[in-house]
Amino acid sequence: MIHTCGLTRSFRAGVETIEAVRGLDLDIEAGSVVAFLGPNGAGKTTSLRMLTTLLPPTSGTAEVAGHDVLTDPSEVRHRIGYLGQGNSAGSNFRVGDELITQGRAYGLSRAESRTRAERLLTALQLEGLTKRTVGTLSGGQRRRLDIAMALVHEPELLFLDEPTTGLDPHSRVGIWEHVLRLQREFGTTIVFTTHYLEEADRWARRVMVVDHGRVIADDSPENLKADLAGDRIILGTAGRSDAERAAELARALPTVQEVIADGTQVRIRTPHGDTQLPVLLRNLEAVGVRAVTARLTRPTLDDVFLSLTGRTLRESAGATAHPGA
Structure with missing residues (x-):
C-alpha cells in the first residue's frame, strides 16, 4: 500500500538547511493501522504531507496505493483520504451539504454522495445534524464530520494527522472507536500521527517512533515495550x-x-x-x-522513547519545533 525509499525533505531557515525528514524507508501493507509517534518537530506531519502529495520530497521516492506521488499525484489523491490538523469543513455551511459537495468533488453522483453521507453520519453518530451549520457543532462533532469528509469517497488509505488534538479524553476515545469500527468494516489502511502515547499504544498495530526526522524504531507496541523497555x-x-x-x-x-x-x-x-x-x-x-x-x-511507549533517545517524549515535546513538525 505504501512504499518509500530514501524519502527526504529539507527546508531553508535563513542560511541553515534543516532536514525535516531524513531517508524515510517504508513498507506498509494494506489493512494496516500504523502510528507515527514522536514529539513536535520530529517530522511526522512532513512525512504525511509528502505521502499525500501536498509537499514534494527533496529526494527519494514514494509510491502510495500503487502510484508515484510525484509522477501520478491525481491518482494518489483519488485513492486516499486525508484529515489534517485544521478543520476541513466550512463553518457557514450545513453538515449534509458539506459531505455531498465533498463526494461530488471526487466524481460521485449527487445521489451516491447523499447515500454515503447519510451512512457516514449514522456511523459517526452525527445523524440528525444534517441541516445544522458546521460552526454550531461541538469540537468532537466537528472532528467526526472531518473524518466523514475524508471517508466519503471510500478511500483505500486514510491519513490522520493529530486527529484528536485539543479534544477531551472522552471525545478522543470516541473518535478512535468510530474510526476503527469503519476500518474493520471496509478494511481501510490507516496511517496516523500523534504525540499521545496512549493512542499509539491502544489503537495502532504498528508504531514507528520518529525523532529528528528519522524512524528510530518500528514494531508492534507490545514488542517495542518488551524488547526496548521491558x-x-x-x-x-x-x-x-x-x-x-x-x-x-x-x-x-x-x-x-x-x-x-x-x-x-x-x-x-x-x-x-x-x-x-x-x-x-x-x-x-x-x-x-x-x-x-x-x-x-x-513499560509505556514513553519508556521506549527514553530507552532509544535518553529523554522522555514529554521532555522532547517541550522543545521548539522546526518547520518539519
Missing part, C-alpha cells in the same frame, strides 16, 4: 546484604536485561516480568532472603 520489578529487602543477594539471583535469571541494587532496594528490568517475578521470589525464599515488598510495573 517490565520493571522493584524489590524491597530487609537490609543491604539481602539486596545484594537478591541482585545476584536476579542476574542469573534468563532474559533479565538490567539489575541495580540500591541500598535495600533492587530494580530489575526484564521483558517477562510476570513470569520472572514468581521464580525470583521462590529462589529468594530457598536461600532465606525475604522480600519485604515486590512490585511489577509495565
Whole structure:
C-alpha cells in the first residue's frame, strides 16, 4: 500500500538547511493501522504531507496505493483520504451539504454522495445534524464530520494527522472507536500521527517512533515495550546484604536485561516480568532472603522513547519545533 525509499525533505531557515525528514524507508501493507509517534518537530506531519502529495520530497521516492506521488499525484489523491490538523469543513455551511459537495468533488453522483453521507453520519453518530451549520457543532462533532469528509469517497488509505488534538479524553476515545469500527468494516489502511502515547499504544498495530526526522524504531507496541523497555520489578529487602543477594539471583535469571541494587532496594528490568517475578521470589525464599515488598510495573511507549533517545517524549515535546513538525 505504501512504499518509500530514501524519502527526504529539507527546508531553508535563513542560511541553515534543516532536514525535516531524513531517508524515510517504508513498507506498509494494506489493512494496516500504523502510528507515527514522536514529539513536535520530529517530522511526522512532513512525512504525511509528502505521502499525500501536498509537499514534494527533496529526494527519494514514494509510491502510495500503487502510484508515484510525484509522477501520478491525481491518482494518489483519488485513492486516499486525508484529515489534517485544521478543520476541513466550512463553518457557514450545513453538515449534509458539506459531505455531498465533498463526494461530488471526487466524481460521485449527487445521489451516491447523499447515500454515503447519510451512512457516514449514522456511523459517526452525527445523524440528525444534517441541516445544522458546521460552526454550531461541538469540537468532537466537528472532528467526526472531518473524518466523514475524508471517508466519503471510500478511500483505500486514510491519513490522520493529530486527529484528536485539543479534544477531551472522552471525545478522543470516541473518535478512535468510530474510526476503527469503519476500518474493520471496509478494511481501510490507516496511517496516523500523534504525540499521545496512549493512542499509539491502544489503537495502532504498528508504531514507528520518529525523532529528528528519522524512524528510530518500528514494531508492534507490545514488542517495542518488551524488547526496548521491558517490565520493571522493584524489590524491597530487609537490609543491604539481602539486596545484594537478591541482585545476584536476579542476574542469573534468563532474559533479565538490567539489575541495580540500591541500598535495600533492587530494580530489575526484564521483558517477562510476570513470569520472572514468581521464580525470583521462590529462589529468594530457598536461600532465606525475604522480600519485604515486590512490585511489577509495565513499560509505556514513553519508556521506549527514553530507552532509544535518553529523554522522555514529554521532555522532547517541550522543545521548539522546526518547520518539519
